[in-house]
Amino acid sequence: xxxxxxxxxxxxxxxxxxxxxxxxxxxxxxxxxxxxxxxxxxxxxxxxxxxxxxxxxxxxxxxxxxxxxxxxxxxxxxxxxxxxxxxxxxxxxxxxxxxxxxxxxxxxxxxxxxxxxxxxxxxxxxxxxxxxxxxxxxxxxxxxxxxxxxxxxxxxxxxxxxxxxxxxxxxxxxxxxxxxxxxxxxxxxxxxxxxxxxxxxxxxxxxxxxxxxxxxxxxxxxxxxxxxxxxxxx
Numbered sequence: 172x173x174x175x176x177x178x179x180x181x182x183x184x185x186x187x188x189x190x191x192x193x194x195x196x197x198x199x200x201x202x203x204x205x206x207x208x209x210x211x212x213x214x215x216x217x218x219x220x221x222x223x224x225x226x227x228x229x230x231x232x233x234x235x236x237x238x239x240x241x242x243x244x245x246x247x248x249x250x251x252x253x254x255x256x257x258x259x260x261x262x263x264x265x266x267x268x269x270x271x272x273x274x275x276x277x278x279x280x281x282x283x284x285x286x287x288x289x290x291x292x293x294x295x296x297x298x299x300x301x302x303x304x305x306x307x308x309x310x311x312x313x314x315x316x317x318x319x320x321x322x323x324x325x326x327x328x329x330x331x332x333x334x335x336x337x338x339x340x341x342x343x344x345x346x347x348x349x350x351x352x353x354x355x356x357x358x359x360x361x362x363x364x365x366x367x368x369x370x371x372x373x374x375x376x377x378x379x380x381x382x383x384x385x386x387x388x389x390x391x392x393x394x395x396x397x398x399x400x401x402x403x404x405x
Contacts, residue, residue: 172210173201174303176310180213180235187211187221188232194231197223214302214310216241241308246404247353249275249329251322251392253360256285258341262297264390268397269311277314279322283362289316314366319357319368323375329353333377334399336363344380344396348403356400358393 175352177187189197197203205226211233218239225232250273255261265276276298278289302310307375331353332344348354357364357372364372373379382395 172306173240175209176214176299176303177211177219178214178310180211180217180238181217182217182238182240183252184219184235186224187219187235187279189233190230191229194226195228196227197231198226203231210309211235212300212302212308214308216243216308218308223272242310244272244274244404245351246400247274247329248272248397248400249277249327249353249355249394250358250397251277251279251319251349251355252276252358253281253284253319253389254286254289254316255389256361258293260388260390262294264299264393265294265297267394269298269307270305271394271397271401272307273311274309275312275314277322278316279357280316281319281360282365282368284360285362291315319364320371323357323368323372323377331355331357331372331375331377332380332396333357333364333369333372334380334382334396335359335369336386337369339369339379341379341381343380345399345403347378347380348400350404354400356393356396358389358396360389366391371394 203223203226205223207223209221209223219235220237221233221235224234280287291313298311382392
């Protein structure tokens with residue numbers, strides 16, 4: 172199944188027109204024809220079924236026949252992850268986390284962050300592409316970048332965890348995650364969080380955790396944490 176993304180769709184929509192770029196992709200790359208079945212999501216949990224009534228490189232139109240609301244997961248995952256020095260590594264995290272199942276992502280700027288300027292336009296496209304590839308109908312929410320210290324003091328209605336590498340008391344994440352509860356996970360940059368940041372997080376109710384015996388890269392740690400929460404909730 173080929174899944175398309177159209178955030179403007181609603182369950183009341185009967186006819187939808189793709190933009191020029193998507194129309195060219197449908198007609199020239201996918202070689203779709205009038206009458207072909209098509210599936211679209213709004214990224215908010217709805218899957219739309221329809222068929223193409225017009226196919227040209229400049230315009231493609233769809234007759235929407237019905238919509239189906241998908242049941243959301245019983246739990247949620249909010250990953251607050253420091254941007255990596257390499258854009259490619261962070262984009263890999265975004266793609267794989269979306270495939271596994273993540274609900275919200277916040278880039279956090281930390282004391283040891285080597286990259287403090289983050290452009291989210293390309294990140295949004297990565298999330299959309301991964302959602303379509305994995306045939307999910309839920310687009311993760313991407314928040315604007317924020318400093319870790321500002322983020323920590325915000326109100327978060329979730330079980331809160333911070334993964335760090337300091338030789339202090341830490342708990343095994345997989346033994347602390349409870350099924351069917353929202354989870355917020357902090358993952359630091361290359362060089363880890365500063366000790367001040369860890370102390371601030373602990374003061375605000377974050378539980379210190381380890382993700383395994385080996386030291387992990389930022390993006391690897393984020394995926395391990397995301398997958399651990401997903402497995403506990405299966």
